[in-house]
Amino acid sequence: MTDIPIDNMLMDFGIAYNEYPNARNALFEWGVIQRSPHRANIAGSKSCLAREVLTAAFLWHCNNGDCRQAANKDADGYGDLPPLLVVKQSECDICGGKPSARSLDEMSAALAAAGRSRILVVGGTERKEREIREKSPPCVEWRFVDGKVARDDRYYRPDRNWAEIIVIWQSTPLDHRVSAHFDGKGDRRVITVRRRSIAALAGEITGHVRRR
Ligand SMILES: [Zn+2]
Structure with a gap:
């Protein structure tokens, strides 16, 4: 090249x-x-x-x-x-060129159309989690896994079984010993988000459920 x-x-x-x-x-x-x-x-x-x-x-x-x-x-x-x-x-990692509330609304609509609502986010920060919970439409259910503290696989199992979509949120504090419990090869619920903005996270989820 x-x-x-x-x-x-x-x-x-x-x-x-x-x-x-x-x-x-x-x-x-x-x-x-x-x-x-x-x-x-x-x-x-x-x-x-x-x-x-x-x-x-x-x-x-x-x-x-x-x-x-x-x-x-x-x-x-x-x-x-x-x-x-x-x-x-x-x-922009913060607004992604789009207000995060709007992208969460779009995501919520796409999820509803696909008959899904349960999202597990692996990584992120407390601030991001608060903001997502504040701005997300109420019909979306969120759980968050602390990416900084690695635990036994048994600890993660209930959340992993509960989730309909699992987001590995890279470029946030995320130890690979935590993400390793979720990024099982071939698990089609798993998506990886490389950008830090909530708009990017929501956009990736929207794309994922529309593709399926
Ligand atoms: Zn911005």
């Missing part, structure tokens, strides 16, 4: 122009860009990896005031404050 300009790649990701130096430094630290963070080009085949690294390294948020505020408070759930990265709205 041919090389592509790093700045174009960052623009495609929706990253704000004044954040390019931060993004480049992170890519350099993680070895995705080699020799110097100021290089012009990167192998096109690395763009997927670059996005993964930047998603893991930063909390992506848009410039809308509520999102900025929420991004700054996100430290509550994550321990250390993840470095922030300003991106365009559609890529």
Whole structure:
């Protein structure tokens, strides 16, 4: 595959122009860009990896005031404050370009149409759980599994049996010793959400039940 300009790649990701130096430094630290963070080009085949690294390294948020505020408070759930990265709205981890309440409404309608209501979320933070419970229509039933404390399989069994949809919420505090109890191969209830926003979570669930 041919090389592509790093700045174009960052623009495609929706990253704000004044954040390019931060993004480049992170890519350099993680070895995705080699020799110097100021290089012009990167192998096109690395763009997927670059996005993964930047998603893991930063909390992506848009410039809308509520999102900025929420991004700054996100430290509550994550321990250390993840470095922030300003991106365009559609890529925002907080609002996902869409109010979370609206995406939860869409999700609820899709679930109702599919005759499902019981969602088990593995991972996430207390803040996210509160917000989901507040904004979600009442006909959706939620249970949450703390991703930080690994327990015996017996502990998880009742929730696992109860769930109609199991969401593995990556990029939130989630120990693989916890998620390992849920991501059984071939379990068609399981979906993996890689982005942190509630809108992304709801959107993935909507897509999942519509596909089936
Ligand atoms: Zn936003």
